[in-house]
Amino acid sequence: MNHMPRWYTDQQLPADGTVVHVDGLTVAGPDGTLLLENGGLELRAGRVVALTGPSGAGKTTLLRAVAGVLPSGARRIGGTVDVLGHDPFALPDDKLRGLRRHRLAYVGQDPGSGLNPRLKVRRLIAEVAANRSPEALTALLGEVRLPTDGDLADRRPGSLSGGQQRRVALARALARHPAVLLLDEPTAGLDPHLRDEIGELLRHLAERHHIAIALSCHDADLVTRLADDVVKLRPRTGTVPRYVPSPAPARPDISAQPPRLTVTGLTAAFTHRGRRIPALHGIDFDLAAGGSLGVVGASGSGKTTLMRTVVGLHRATSGTVTLNGTALHATAGRRTREQRRRVQLIPQNPLGTLNPGRTVGSAIRRPLALHDRAPRALRDERVLELLDQVGLPADFATRYPHELSGGQRQRASIARAVAAGPDVLVCDEVTSALDAESAEAVMNLLDDLRVRRDLALVLISHDLRLVADRTDTLLVLSEGRAAEHGPTSRLFSHPTHPATAALLGATVPAD
The missing domain is CATH 3.40.50.300 (P-loop containing nucleotide triphosphate hydrolases)
Structure with a gap:
C-alpha cells in the first residue's frame, strides 16, 4: 500500500502507552433505561481493540462515551473514563472540542449523515486536516482506497456510494493525525476486498504510527485477523429479546409468475x-x-x-x-x-x-x-x-x-x-x-x-x-x-x- 509519510510520529503518549481506560461505566438514557452497564475498555498505543456483541449490547454507547458525545439526554451514572489523562465528561466544552479536534477521532456507524451535503470531498477533508496541502489530500484519498486520478475530490456526498461516504469519513478522521481512533462498524457495507484493505490500513496505522484503535465489528473473521484484543459486550438481561430464528420458508415457484x-x-x-x-x-x-x-x-x-x-x-x-x-x-x-x-x-x-x-x-x-x-x-x-x-x-x-x-x-x-x-x-x-x-x-x-x-x-x-x-x-x-x-x-x-x-x-x- 502507498501509505502516507510519517505523519503520526509524535503523539505525546503516556509513558506506559495507555491512552484510554474505562472502568465500570454505566450510561442511562433520558428515561432511565440503561444503554450500557458496567462497561470496560483499555486502549494502548499501537494496538487494535475490537468490541463485539449482539446489537444493543452497548458497543456504540461505549465508543461515544470515550469521545464524550453521548446521545442527547443520556448521562453517565457510574464508572470512570480516562482519555489521555482527561475525563471527557468533566472537561469544559472548549477543552473537549480541542481534545476531539487534535487527539481523538470518532467515525460513527452512519458516517454519510455526518457529511455536509453542500461541501465537496476536498473541502470536507481540508476543513479538519492538520496538513491542507494538495499532496496531503491526495495521500489521504489514496490511503482509504478512493481514486485520486478522477473528479471524486470535487464531488459532493450525495453523488457518492455508501462505501465511498464511509471512506471519506475515515479520511477526515485520519486527516487530524489522532492519537486515538474510534470506529463504529468501519467495514459495514464494503465489499470483501475493500474490507480487507481497510483492515490492513488500520493495522498499519496501529503498528507503524502507534495509534490506539477501537472498533465495533460484527465480522468475526475480520476481528480474528485484525484485533490484538477483543472486548465482548453482553446486553443487560431483558433489554433485548432472545432471537429464535425460524427456518426460512420454502421458496415459491415463480417460473410462471408475470x-x-x-x-x-x-x-x-x-x-x-x-x-x-x-x-x-x-x-x-x-x-x-x-x-x-x-x-x-x-x-x-x-x-x-x-x-x-x-x-x-x-x-x-x-x-x-x-x-x-x-x-x-x-x-x-x-x-x-x-x-x-x-x-x-x-x-x-x-x-x-x-x-x-x-x-x-x-x-x-x-x-x-x-x-x-x-x-x-x-x-x-x-x-x-x-x-x-x-x-x-x-x-x-x-x-x-x-x-x-x-x-x-x-x-x-x-x-x-x-x-x-x-x-x-x-x-x-x-x-x-x-x-x-x-x-x-x-x-x-x-x-x-x-x-x-x-x-x-x-x-x-x-x-x-x-x-x-x-x-x-x-x-x-x-x-x-x-x-x-x-x-x-x-x-x-x-x-x-x-x-x-x-x-x-x-x-x-x-x-
Whole structure:
C-alpha cells in the first residue's frame, strides 16, 4: 500500500502507552433505561481493540462515551473514563472540542449523515486536516482506497456510494493525525476486498504510527485477523429479546409468475459543474411476485444509485421502471401515493431517514395511517407487532432514533417499510450493522413476507453467502453496467465476467 509519510510520529503518549481506560461505566438514557452497564475498555498505543456483541449490547454507547458525545439526554451514572489523562465528561466544552479536534477521532456507524451535503470531498477533508496541502489530500484519498486520478475530490456526498461516504469519513478522521481512533462498524457495507484493505490500513496505522484503535465489528473473521484484543459486550438481561430464528420458508415457484417489477434501459447520471457524468448505463432486469433479486458489485459500482433510481429518489435520464404493468414516473414526487406505497426502500444508513423528532413508534405508525394499513384503534397494536417481528422490545416504541444502536435503528427502519405493505421491497445492506443471529432473524422475516404476500424482494449486499442463500436471480454491476444477470446458482458456480469472478474469488473459464 502507498501509505502516507510519517505523519503520526509524535503523539505525546503516556509513558506506559495507555491512552484510554474505562472502568465500570454505566450510561442511562433520558428515561432511565440503561444503554450500557458496567462497561470496560483499555486502549494502548499501537494496538487494535475490537468490541463485539449482539446489537444493543452497548458497543456504540461505549465508543461515544470515550469521545464524550453521548446521545442527547443520556448521562453517565457510574464508572470512570480516562482519555489521555482527561475525563471527557468533566472537561469544559472548549477543552473537549480541542481534545476531539487534535487527539481523538470518532467515525460513527452512519458516517454519510455526518457529511455536509453542500461541501465537496476536498473541502470536507481540508476543513479538519492538520496538513491542507494538495499532496496531503491526495495521500489521504489514496490511503482509504478512493481514486485520486478522477473528479471524486470535487464531488459532493450525495453523488457518492455508501462505501465511498464511509471512506471519506475515515479520511477526515485520519486527516487530524489522532492519537486515538474510534470506529463504529468501519467495514459495514464494503465489499470483501475493500474490507480487507481497510483492515490492513488500520493495522498499519496501529503498528507503524502507534495509534490506539477501537472498533465495533460484527465480522468475526475480520476481528480474528485484525484485533490484538477483543472486548465482548453482553446486553443487560431483558433489554433485548432472545432471537429464535425460524427456518426460512420454502421458496415459491415463480417460473410462471408475470413480472411485478420491470426495469428497461435504465440510465442515470450526476451533474458536476454543468457536465453530466454517467452513473448507470442501460440496466435491464425484471422481478416476479414472490421472487428475490440479489444486486452485487464492488463499492461504487452503482448499486445504491440503481435502487434510488428505481424508487424515484434519483431521476433517470432514460429508460423505464414498470410496476405491475404500469410505467412509473421518474421521480417519486410525481408518482401516486399508492405507487409509492407499493415500492419501499430500506436504506443503508437509517439514521438519515428516521425523523429525529419522532419516536420509533410514531415513525412506524405513520405509514399505517398514511396508507390506511390498519384501523385507527388497532394501529398501536400493529406497531408493537412489527417491533416484535424485527426483534425489538415493545418499549422501543417510545424511544427516539438517537437512543438506539445502529443495528436497532436498522430494524426500526425495516419495520417502518414493512408497515406500508409494499409489493416490492428494496433492501440496501440491511444486515450490515447486525450480528449474525439478528441478521438471520431479519432475513427469515423478509423471506416469510415474500412467500406469504408475494412480495418481490431486491437485496443489495456485500455478504455473498447471504445473497447465495436468499436470492433466486443475481445482477452483477461493474462501473454502472450490468456485467452479468441470471440465476444466482449459475452465476455463483460458473461466472463468465471478470467482475463476477473477482467478487467470488474465482476465475473466468477460458473460451
